[in-house]
Amino acid sequence: MQKCKKCGLPETYETIEFNDDGLCNICIQNMFKAESIDWDKRKLTLDKLIEDNRGKYEYDCILPFSGGKDSTFTLYYLMKEYGLKPLVVQFNHGFMRPTLLKNNERTFKKLGVDVVSFTPNWNIVKKVMLEALVRKGDFCWHCHSGIFAYPMHIALKYNTPLVLWGEPSTEYTAYYDYRDDEIEVVDEQRFNRYINLGITAEDMRGMVEREPGDLDPRDFTPYTYPNIRELKKLKYQSLCLGSYIPWDAKSQSKLIMDKLGWEGDQVEGMPPKLYDYEKIECHMQGVRDYIKFLKRGYSRVTQMTVLDIRNGRMTKSEADKLIADYEGKKPPSLKIFLEYLGMDETEFNNIVKKTVVAPFEPDFSKDEWSPETWDFDKLYREKN
Amino acid sequence: MGLRQTLSRKELSIGIIDIGMGNIGSVYNALYSQAWDPILVKCAEDFDELTHLIIPGVGSYAAAMKILGDWNLIDSIIDFAAEGKPTLGICLGMQLLSDVGFEGMEAKGLGLIEGETVPFEKIRGLSFPHIGWNEVLQERTHPILNGIKSGLDFYFVNGFFFNPVYSDTIIATTDYGQLFPSIIGKKNVVGVQFHPEKSQTSGLKIIDNFCLWDGKC
Amino acid sequence: MLKKRIIPIQLLLKGRLVKTKKFRDPRDVGNPVMSSKVYSSQDADELILLNVDRAADSVDVLVSTVKDIARECFVPFSVGGGINSLNDAKKLFAAGADKIIINSVTFSNPAAVTEIAEFAGSQAVVVGIDVKFIDNLYVVFSNNSKIAESVSLSEHIRTMIRLGAGEIFIQSIDRDGEMQGYDINLLKTVLSESSVPVIAAGGAGNFGHLDQALKAGVNAVACGSLFNFGDNNPLRAKAFLKNLGNPLKRIR
Numbered sequence: 001m002q003k004c005k006k007c008g009l010p011e012t013y014e015t016i017e018f019n020d021d022g023l024c025n026i027c028i029q030n031m032f033k034a035e036s037i038d039w040d041k042r043k044l045t046l047d048k049l050i051e052d053n054r055g056k057y058e059y060d061c062i063l064p065f066s067g068g069k070d071s072t073f074t075l076y077y078l079m080k081e082y083g084l085k086p087l088v089v090q091f092n093h094g095f096m097r098p099t100l101l102k103n104n105e106r107t108f109k110k111l112g113v114d115v116v117s118f119t120p121n122w123n124i125v126k127k128v129m130l131e132a133l134v135r136k137g138d139f140c141w142h143c144h145s146g147i148f149a150y151p152m153h154i155a156l157k158y159n160t161p162l163v164l165w166g167e168p169s170t171e172y173t174a175y176y177d178y179r180d181d182e183i184e185v186v187d188e189q190r191f192n193r194y195i196n197l198g199i200t201a202e203d204m205r206g207m208v209e210r211e212p213g214d215l216d217p218r219d220f221t222p223y224t225y226p227n228i229r230e231l232k233k234l235k236y237q238s239l240c241l242g243s244y245i246p247w248d249a250k251s252q253s254k255l256i257m258d259k260l261g262w263e264g265d266q267v268e269g270m271p272p273k274l275y276d277y278e279k280i281e282c283h284m285q286g287v288r289d290y291i292k293f294l295k296r297g298y299s300r301v302t303q304m305t306v307l308d309i310r311n312g313r314m315t316k317s318e319a320d321k322l323i324a325d326y327e328g329k330k331p332p333s334l335k336i337f338l339e340y341l342g343m344d345e346t347e348f349n350n351i352v353k354k355t356v357v358a359p360f361e362p363d364f365s366k367d368e369w370s371p372e373t374w375d376f377d378k379l380y381r382e383k384n
Numbered sequence: 385m386g387l388r389q390t391l392s393r394k395e396l397s398i399g400i401i402d403i404g405m406g407n408i409g410s411v412y413n414a415l416y417s418q419a420w421d422p423i424l425v426k427c428a429e430d431f432d433e434l435t436h437l438i439i440p441g442v443g444s445y446a447a448a449m450k451i452l453g454d455w456n457l458i459d460s461i462i463d464f465a466a467e468g469k470p471t472l473g474i475c476l477g478m479q480l481l482s483d484v485g486f487e488g489m490e491a492k493g494l495g496l497i498e499g500e501t502v503p504f505e506k507i508r509g510l511s512f513p514h515i516g517w518n519e520v521l522q523e524r525t526h527p528i529l530n531g532i533k534s535g536l537d538f539y540f541v542n543g544f545f546f547n548p549v550y551s552d553t554i555i556a557t558t559d560y561g562q563l564f565p566s567i568i569g570k571k572n573v574v575g576v577q578f579h580p581e582k583s584q585t586s587g588l589k590i591i592d593n594f595c596l597w598d599g600k601c
Numbered sequence: 602m603l604k605k606r607i608i609p610i611q612l613l614l615k616g617r618l619v620k621t622k623k624f625r626d627p628r629d630v631g632n633p634v635m636s637s638k639v640y641s642s643q644d645a646d647e648l649i650l651l652n653v654d655r656a657a658d659s660v661d662v663l664v665s666t667v668k669d670i671a672r673e674c675f676v677p678f679s680v681g682g683g684i685n686s687l688n689d690a691k692k693l694f695a696a697g698a699d700k701i702i703i704n705s706v707t708f709s710n711p712a713a714v715t716e717i718a719e720f721a722g723s724q725a726v727v728v729g730i731d732v733k734f735i736d737n738l739y740v741v742f743s744n745n746s747k748i749a750e751s752v753s754l755s756e757h758i759r760t761m762i763r764l765g766a767g768e769i770f771i772q773s774i775d776r777d778g779e780m781q782g783y784d785i786n787l788l789k790t791v792l793s794e795s796s797v798p799v800i801a802a803g804g805a806g807n808f809g810h811l812d813q814a815l816k817a818g819v820n821a822v823a824c825g826s827l828f829n830f831g832d833n834n835p836l837r838a839k840a841f842l843k844n845l846g847n848p849l850k851r852i853r
Contacts, residue, residue, distance in 0.1 A: 017844060192643070193639075206617060442722075516604060516798075543724075559602065
């Protein structure tokens, strides 16, 4: 497998392209971000955007919030820099971990904000997790779709046109490119381009129904992007904070730990203490990372070390050691995931096998497990 | 040259000429989806409250001009444009802005921008009509191109093109065996040879830009 | 320069999308309006919607689906499958189709090709040709691969162009759904006979196959299976193809 000469991301990484020097487009995009974007001008644009919306609507903006490092930083930054009145909108994917919940309570109470939280029907969630796993090798469809569609419904309901997200996708993938020097719009186009894995809620309903019409279409509303005409009438603007200030996940995490007491957590399969600010929100993160490893031959350890390499904080050989020691082991939560979906590991392997990304070939016979996290027993069990 | 909105969105009234030629549904749908409420224009009275006019078109120059004449729309269009109101011709609609067209038989056009509509030179190795995605290279800036980079591709279906008298009316060109104008403009009148309603996001942006334009350059 | 086109094929059966193998065994893959929107967001250059239903009302269902798609998708699209007359074609154009694809009617009533071309222009008429490779010969089939026609492939292409076809949509029945690659020999044969653009269909299983077909000289590549299963989409296909020097549209 070809890998980027600078950061090490392999060719199976989504949207990656290598230039003649073997450098990947994500690295190149990020170099442009560091060297060629006029961030001062961008900040002035943000100042104007905020002022144009301040006090005019029910809220100054909608702030989609997961409680991870990016959304927590986004909320903190906007409150401190501008003293806004945001409506924080949370989409509960069903696997929120205790540390995350504690962090959120602390964040909301310290900053003083209105919060709306939505939890979708668990029976539907189970059905679509299985379907998404089979079709795309990614069971998180309900989460991707819900997180990006649901806040837009809230924007319409609360007549609040400005929706502010955190990091721009161009920080990590090339669906959008810093080099285009444009503000990434978080719209339906982007939603259909890759967020929903190419499956809309309407499609998904048809796919999981046993007979046409046996599922209530309203159960799929949270995953459906609202009508563009309604959003345009609202004059909606759905933008990333990271298009106006240069994103730096590591320093931003330190900031929220310091100022808000935000706590990290151990994620299954990750080297302890090293990246405990990353992806701590979800009990199923370990399974997600494991599937990625089987499909593409790399996973979270690679992705995190890549960022450090790209920013000059780690050498490739240090990264390679961490990857060798930690990456690719089975997460204990896999057992519970299989319970939710009512299948065994063999079935699971057969499903994932069909979604493997060439040229990688996984080794399904490896049977090494990563240790349980401290809150493993807190996971919901269907047999309760 | 900017997008000064002298009227609020609610006061804008976008008209689309509908003479039953080709499918104007796509143009209508494109506008509707962007939260405009376009009006189909079929007679002189329909012009009354309009702030903007779009002339779409698919088919032949002579046939289109005949129907416009039969339905008494020619003078209304010319008067509308003379009042300085934003007027957009799409595909055949752009060609109709010319003085005369040579598609089959010679036919008189609307004469809003000096020039004639002529067939492509049949260059060996190229198939005609010109169908598909091709680059639009901007020679000048124009309000309808706000936020659109030069060199982006748009969707064309044309066997003829607009040959203007004055080169400063050429806003953008496209190459298909020969260079031809893909966007022309004179004061409040502008024409695009490609189909913005078929050119995905950039096309929709051009339509939006037009609707927000006050007709001044 | 005119760009090459990547065209996802969507098969329609009673208002839903399906996927077949060798033209048999349909399997549900989604909602045509949503799916079209998704493909358009993923930089598809055109869409092809083929109706595999042959029930009496299938063209009307097709018309209704086309209207729904036209309301939300702003990219060129062609429709085919069971179009038997100028009247059918008129309904589809009025509903919003940019081009129609006709196949069986080109044998049962070839005059229809000219009628439709005169009504909408030949650029709106795509003639679909399905072939099977039998005893070292490309045999042309009609009626959803059920009837073997006696006319030779070359003669059929020439006749269709003479009657007004604006594009040829060539599909290999043998390769359909197999994901083993296009029949490049077939493509080259068609290209040597056709003065109008050629769209290749049937067999694409990976992006390399698309590159092979484009480099063989076709104007456009159409695929169904490739984008319906696995993690593939037009965006990724285009990144791959661009890296290999194929000219593709830029819209941002």
